[in-house]
Amino acid sequence: MPRAKLEVPCKLEKLSVLDPDGKVDAKLDPKLPDNDLLKLYKTMWQTRLLDERCLHMQRQGRIGTYGPCKGQEATPLGVAYTLRKDDWYVPSYRELAGCLWRGWKIGRYMLWWGGHEEGSQIEEGVNDTPLAVPIASQCQYAMGIAWASKLRGEDTVCAAFCGDGGTSQGDFHEALNFAAVYKAPMVMVVQNNGWAISLPRDKQTAAQSIAQKAVAYGIDGIQIDGNDILGVIVAAREAVAKARKGGGPTLIEAITYRMAMHTTADDPKKYRSEEEVKAWEPKDPLTRFRKYLAQTKKILTDKVEKEIETQIREEIDEGVRIYESYELDQYAMFHNMYETPTPELRRQEAELRDYLENGRPDETPTEQSPTASERV
Amino acid sequence: MPRAKLEVPCKLEKLSVLDPDGKVDAKLDPKLPDNDLLKLYKTMWQTRLLDERCLHMQRQGRIGTYGPCKGQEATPLGVAYTLRKDDWYVPSYRELAGCLWRGWKIGRYMLWWGGHEEGSQIEEGVNDTPLAVPIASQCQYAMGIAWASKLRGEDTVCAAFCGDGGTSQGDFHEALNFAAVYKAPMVMVVQNNGWAISLPRDKQTAAQSIAQKAVAYGIDGIQIDGNDILGVIVAAREAVAKARKGGGPTLIEAITYRMAMHTTADDPKKYRSEEEVKAWEPKDPLTRFRKYLAQTKKILTDKVEKEIETQIREEIDEGVRIYESYELDQYAMFHNMYETPTPELRRQEAELRDYLENGRPDETPTEQSPTASERV
Amino acid sequence: MPQMTMVEALNKALFELMAEDKNVLVMGEDVGQDEGVFRVTARLLKEFGPDRCIDTPLAEAAIVGTAVGLAIRGFRPVCEMQFDGFSYQAFHHTEGHMRRFRNRTRGRYTVPMVLRMPYGGGIRAIEHHSEAPEATYAHLGGLKVVMPSGPRNARALLRAAILDPDPVVFMEPKAAYRAFREEVPDEPETLPIGKGQVAREGKDVTLITYAAMVRPTLEAAEELEDDYGIDAEVLDLLSVSPMDTDLINASIRKTGRAVVVHEAPRHCGVGGEIIARIVEDSLMYLEAPIKRVTGYDTIIPFFANERTWMPDVGKVVKAAVETVRF
Amino acid sequence: MPQMTMVEALNKALFELMAEDKNVLVMGEDVGQDEGVFRVTARLLKEFGPDRCIDTPLAEAAIVGTAVGLAIRGFRPVCEMQFDGFSYQAFHHTEGHMRRFRNRTRGRYTVPMVLRMPYGGGIRAIEHHSEAPEATYAHLGGLKVVMPSGPRNARALLRAAILDPDPVVFMEPKAAYRAFREEVPDEPETLPIGKGQVAREGKDVTLITYAAMVRPTLEAAEELEDDYGIDAEVLDLLSVSPMDTDLINASIRKTGRAVVVHEAPRHCGVGGEIIARIVEDSLMYLEAPIKRVTGYDTIIPFFANERTWMPDVGKVVKAAVETVRF
Numbered sequence A, B: 001m002p003r004a005k006l007e008v009p010c011k012l013e014k015l016s017v018l019d020p021d022g023k024v025d026a027k028l029d030p031k032l033p034d035n036d037l038l039k040l041y042k043t044m045w046q047t048r049l050l051d052e053r054c055l056h057m058q059r060q061g062r063i064g065t066y067g068p069c070k071g072q073e074a075t076p077l078g079v080a081y082t083l084r085k086d087d088w089y090v091p092s093y094r095e096l097a098g099c100l101w102r103g104w105k106i107g108r109y110m111l112w113w114g115g116h117e118e119g120s121q122i123e124e125g126v127n128d129t130p131l132a133v134p135i136a137s138q139c140q141y142a143m144g145i146a147w148a149s150k151l152r153g154e155d156t157v158c159a160a161f162c163g164d165g166g167t168s169q170g171d172f173h174e175a176l177n178f179a180a181v182y183k184a185p186m187v188m189v190v191q192n193n194g195w196a197i198s199l200p201r202d203k204q205t206a207a208q209s210i211a212q213k214a215v216a217y218g219i220d221g222i223q224i225d226g227n228d229i230l231g232v233i234v235a236a237r238e239a240v241a242k243a244r245k246g247g248g249p250t251l252i253e254a255i256t257y258r259m260a261m262h263t264t265a266d267d268p269k270k271y272r273s274e275e276e277v278k279a280w281e282p283k284d285p286l287t288r289f290r291k292y293l294a295q296t297k298k299i300l301t302d303k304v305e306k307e308i309e310t311q312i313r314e315e316i317d318e319g320v321r322i323y324e325s326y327e328l329d330q331y332a333m334f335h336n337m338y339e340t341p342t343p344e345l346r347r348q349e350a351e352l353r354d355y356l357e358n359g360r361p362d363e364t365p366t367e368q369s370p371t372a373s374e375r376v
Numbered sequence C, D: 001m002p003q004m005t006m007v008e009a010l011n012k013a014l015f016e017l018m019a020e021d022k023n024v025l026v027m028g029e030d031v032g033q034d035e036g037v038f039r040v041t042a043r044l045l046k047e048f049g050p051d052r053c054i055d056t057p058l059a060e061a062a063i064v065g066t067a068v069g070l071a072i073r074g075f076r077p078v079c080e081m082q083f084d085g086f087s088y089q090a091f092h093h094t095e096g097h098m099r100r101f102r103n104r105t106r107g108r109y110t111v112p113m114v115l116r117m118p119y120g121g122g123i124r125a126i127e128h129h130s131e132a133p134e135a136t137y138a139h140l141g142g143l144k145v146v147m148p149s150g151p152r153n154a155r156a157l158l159r160a161a162i163l164d165p166d167p168v169v170f171m172e173p174k175a176a177y178r179a180f181r182e183e184v185p186d187e188p189e190t191l192p193i194g195k196g197q198v199a200r201e202g203k204d205v206t207l208i209t210y211a212a213m214v215r216p217t218l219e220a221a222e223e224l225e226d227d228y229g230i231d232a233e234v235l236d237l238l239s240v241s242p243m244d245t246d247l248i249n250a251s252i253r254k255t256g257r258a259v260v261v262h263e264a265p266r267h268c269g270v271g272g273e274i275i276a277r278i279v280e281d282s283l284m285y286l287e288a289p290i291k292r293v294t295g296y297d298t299i300i301p302f303f304a305n306e307r308t309w310m311p312d313v314g315k316v317v318k319a320a321v322e323t324v325r326f
């Protein structure tokens, strides 16, 4: 004072490692083992193909409305790669790539889109939460999950995801504020894919970046090319390591693009141009990664690629089979509300059973009921 | 990219004009007319005395729980001073000084603390909203009020207040995000008084300042000495002028201190030290302003001071008289829910009238009622 | 009179009111460029521009909260919640300000706004997209809770809601959005909020329902007549707050029997209120217990099983026959 | 057995459970250093430290939302909402996650947390501090809604709530916090959630109530006996979800008459549910319409007039006499 610049110690950065042509910044290259690179590639490609399959099955009426993730494979996958098995992964609904990496089964995943609670059940031993629907609300329980690690004195970390649209919700704000206050081991990843259904990013917030929202919480923020798997891994690794060491949360803004419709229920032509979509094609995370592996690293030969593809397709087919042979328990709804159903739920279940098993009453015409006046 | 600092164009500043000794920074001095200075002084002092009176009346049971504003007079008053009559003033519950400046009547103000809806009624012609209880929720309707000006093509502005605690609420975030997106003519003033009941500011948020939260919305933020009426006026004037010209919202963090208890329902000794309170006494906005007027400006003589005090006390006495002669309408609750009461409300009103007017039923002992078994 | 779906009829009402009164604004997520996820706000952005048909950021509390401020300033905002399940994000503003400002300020400020939301199941949507929260809103004094059942009354009631001087929660049965068409008159039409209708006259039993459940209940009434010789009266409440107690009691006094049908869970649902009002005013006319055909007290299942959960024609028939045979 | 206020008894329950199980956490605004605005969390910070008794920033949604995450991880968070009226800020988490995780994940994740809140009027507080939202929570399957009426049952029920494997909304009648003392046993004691009690036996009319209204209702029963020769049975439900339907019906079958008493507004309140359950199971035992003595369908007045609004002894007496004389 009297009048001066207000200094803010938060670190705000931007980062990318792998460019759209598959060329890598040598200084920043995380230098992953070949094996890991190929595994990552497999998962990324599998995500792409499963996504396509789901779209197809939606059109055939074999699953319900589907929310595709095409073009957004690199960010969740890269983040998942930096997590340990006992860490926690809290997705929104476009983080399939990371789910597959974490061990989610395709058959179960499809159950979710097929309208079954069991799609939310999560495999035993996988520390993840199911797809989250109310936008940004998952940030809050993710923060609780992260906090639990700290309160227990464990060094596990929680990575949570939301979209650019999610940053407008109060939940996003409150969760990050809590995370910063308690230095919870949380990595908050915003997949900024340019759109929240029909609302473009620049009408979602007047902030010049999402990463800078970190300043509000006194934490660091970083903006990355979300279609660059290596860049994602570098940024996420640092954030995860920092969180694991007790350094508190980091906000990661991953710039990416939703190549397909929001969900199969909408028509993106109503609100965005073909050119915009076209312009993003060269930045595709999968082709970029493929170029890097084939041309720069030279570990992805045609033969390897073939093998991977066969394996991927078999696994997807198997998943679809499992999904489609799933048998619905119509009464499960009564058994999962509480550990022990309440008397009222038991009564309602009996009511439903009677109806489903015995159908309508006999049609013996009813004799004229006594009229009200006869009674009163 | 590849790795670089992320630049953020938001302006963050700090500012003060009048120091605790009543000395002014000549370059920044807003050079207010003497008349205005004396009027401001009167309102500030009146606020202090009314606040004391309310505390006293609370102890006597003549009003309910009371939330004092001692020490926080300068910020709301300074902000109110920069507003036009047709601008909007949206208080939380510690902005009495500005309310009085805006034309709120003491008698009505006391009705609020006395438990009467009419305390929320706001004088006709005063564009203000009543005291707001759910923390930070007022930011949202304030934003709507500001937006209305813009949508109507009017150049009126809305100044809204909340506390440091309020900044943790989702409502604060959402309102500022909306305001920035729509460039609404809103000035968001956070009275950072160090405490939210028993929670100190540094446990409320890990951000080093509240002002920096502006960055999250892509707007400017300024941190001011909230006990310095001249500094408040300088900062608010700029923010109001900018909003009026279509420049959108500004976040003002006014650093101040709650000298008294949170409300008469709590005991600050449980959570804060006497020393901390003592340390703030020299920064008192009223004594500081008094010094400035008496010693620097030399316009506040003993005689003027006496006159002002007499006037203030008479007005307060008059307000108390008006408050205490207020007559409660027990049935008003039924008449204000809708423009036209619903049939059910009319029925319930009749039920209450019957009870209040006729009391209990006659005591003629009831004959034994027929038992259930006699009937079935 | 053109044949319209409910979506078209609602759109017509919005279009007309926006044309008539500059203070009417439409706001919400994806209501502008995208014309609403159900297309209820079609053509509004094009016709009235971005200051009247407003695409908002993704924050329901801010939509309702800022609308309260706009309404205080004399606008008549019509807010869209994209789905029922997300209206909860705004609940503290609906409860805390939208419904309170008139009473709080003794009429100095009023909030003539409408909170529109699609409600209910039956369209195979994902979790949180099929809730029926009408009892939750009806419990809050200061609000009116309007629940149209068909294109024509939807249009007339939305018009009434927007013209109403007080806040209205307007719940649109998404299962009926496009399920059938009705003739909707060209000229503006309103219906009084708080008045129900006899959707079918009958003398043996009263089936009391509203919104999405009116169609299956009417179907049940046909079946009751054809297969069981039971002549059911069907009441379409159209509004659950205020509730048309007189209509309900008049019918009960005629039939002596009732079944209440709604989609929301049973416990503390609107059905209990309806029964309480019958007991208060017409107990001595009752010939049989009143059954409730409702959603169960569970979370509505993910869509593969939602039909099992929802009331349907057969469940209504069964309850009605049992009530008549009691 | 020491004599305790409800505040002391609740504190005792918290203290004991925190000592017994490290997974029990207490969190909320001002629950630590300040020991809670009503002192329910007294001594907890001192005894168990800031990682077990947690002062949170001012954000109710985050309190409930993060507690859901903690519960998923095996903690048993006991969250305090400072007042009933601010629980709405967290409503989307209570509705959207707290009550849903077990069902959503088919038991893979459960949420054994307690959402404590003071509720109701009568302490001359300001706006938003006197709400009675039990019907709103009771309508949500997956939650239990527990409403103690006195120190001893408050302590036993809070213990049961914390030990419960599922989420419990625990509503504490603030008017009863310090109004009277009761003997509270030293040794831990629980009460089954979902079971009510006969607070007074009688044969002429059943007065059904819970929580804050139990005391005035019992007083009314005394007056009914002394002044009107009416022998009233009083039921204390203790929980409105699950609701003890058997208890209610057993009493009705004995008395044939009932009055429901609660503080929340009438429309779509718990009273309607109680009446519906009586009609479903015991209609033919009813000798008279069931009256509801409740808050009116307005916003509870600012405190100068709140007593007029609230049910009181006289209103209960009046309704009961009219019911018996029907």
Ligand SMILES: Cc1ncc(C[n+]2csc(CCOP(=O)(O)OP(=O)(O)O)c2C)c(N)n1
Pocket (backbone or CB within 6 Å): A094, A133, A134, A135, A162, A163, A164, A165, A166, A167, A191, A193, A195, A196, A197, A258, A262, C029, C058, C060, C082, C086, C089
């Ligand atoms: C609280 C809430 N409001 C509205 C919706 C409806 N909705 C689903 S996705 C979506 C847009 C989300 O945008 P963003 O957060 O950017 O994620 P993206 O879909 O782009 O991955 C909306 C509005 C919702 N699911 N939850």
Ligand SMILES: Cc1ncc(C[n+]2csc(CCOP(=O)(O)OP(=O)(O)O)c2C)c(N)n1
Pocket (backbone or CB within 6 Å): B094, B133, B134, B135, B162, B163, B164, B165, B166, B167, B191, B193, B195, B196, B197, B258, B262, D029, D058, D060, D082, D086, D089
């Ligand atoms: C939504 C909500 N939660 C809790 C409260 C209870 N409460 C009243 S004031 C207060 C602290 C507010 O602190 P701050 O925003 O800093 O304002 P100050 O009282 O310091 O002026 C709390 C928690 C409330 N009024 N509203």
Ligand SMILES: [Mg+2]
Pocket (backbone or CB within 6 Å): A163, A164, A165, A191, A192, A193, A194, A195, A196, A197
């Ligand atoms: Mg997006």
Ligand SMILES: [Mg+2]
Pocket (backbone or CB within 6 Å): B163, B164, B165, B191, B192, B193, B194, B195, B196, B197
């Ligand atoms: Mg404060």
